Amino acid sequence: MTASLTRRTRWALGSAVALAALFAGAATVASARGDGAASAPLTPAADSADAGFARDMAVHHQQAVEMSFVVRDVTDDEDVRRLAYDIAHTQANQRGMLLGWLDLWELPKTAPDGQGPMSWMPDAHSGHDMQDMHGMEGMEGMEGMDHDGALMPGMATRTELAQLRSARGEQAEILFLKLMTDHHEGGVAMARGCAERCAVPVEKRLAQGMVEAQRSELGLMADMLAERGAAPRP
Secondary structure, eight states, rough: OOOOOOOOHHHHHHHHHHHHHHHHHHHHHHHHHHHHHSSSOOOOTTTTTHHHHHHHHHHHHHHHHHHHHHHTTTOHHHHHHHHHHHHHHHHHHHHHHHHHHHHHHTSSSSTTTTTTTTTOOOOTTTTTGGGOOSSTTTTTTTTTTOOOGGTTTTTHHHHHHHHHHOOOHHHHHHHHHHHHHHHHHHHHHHHHHHHHHOOOOHHHHHHHHHHHHHHHHHHHHHHHHTTTTTTOOO
């Protein structure tokens, strides 16, 4: 890996972690005091965009954490391992915040009866919501369907996860970077959906922070793939 890419890797990862820490701190304080001492805390409904995003992104993040731990154990490349560590650390913290909000709002961590993943984004198949979204084709009416474990935009299938676990070295690095690129693109679309639809100000800000941080990591992963003679999947 070139020195310039290594420097960019460290700068981008450091920026992403710092941004995540900033939003985590703001979210913790704001949640505790209702995002302003003079205002009462806002409690979303179980079928709201706020609750739906918190539930779905917690699941989405969990897979990113899982993939990051997998690749950490099958490669010795320090840049990939550093990226994987930062993704796992950042998204595990954000996942805890999202689940904590559901507890604070006294809402279930599973969707209400009759609602499947992404039901809080009913128009996700049209307009600019599709610009960064992979894997959404045919998701209408997906309740109860298998999809090989890929329940939301960009999520890897069970088959792809098995392939990642069995890969080693550069093969594992390339597959991880491709899968995580898809994952981030789906996550960006979901986060942008919350930034537009959610009502709780601190959750909207967290979602916008996810958009900015993951877009930065998308550029980094494209560079890392190019260094390995590969490119993101079409």
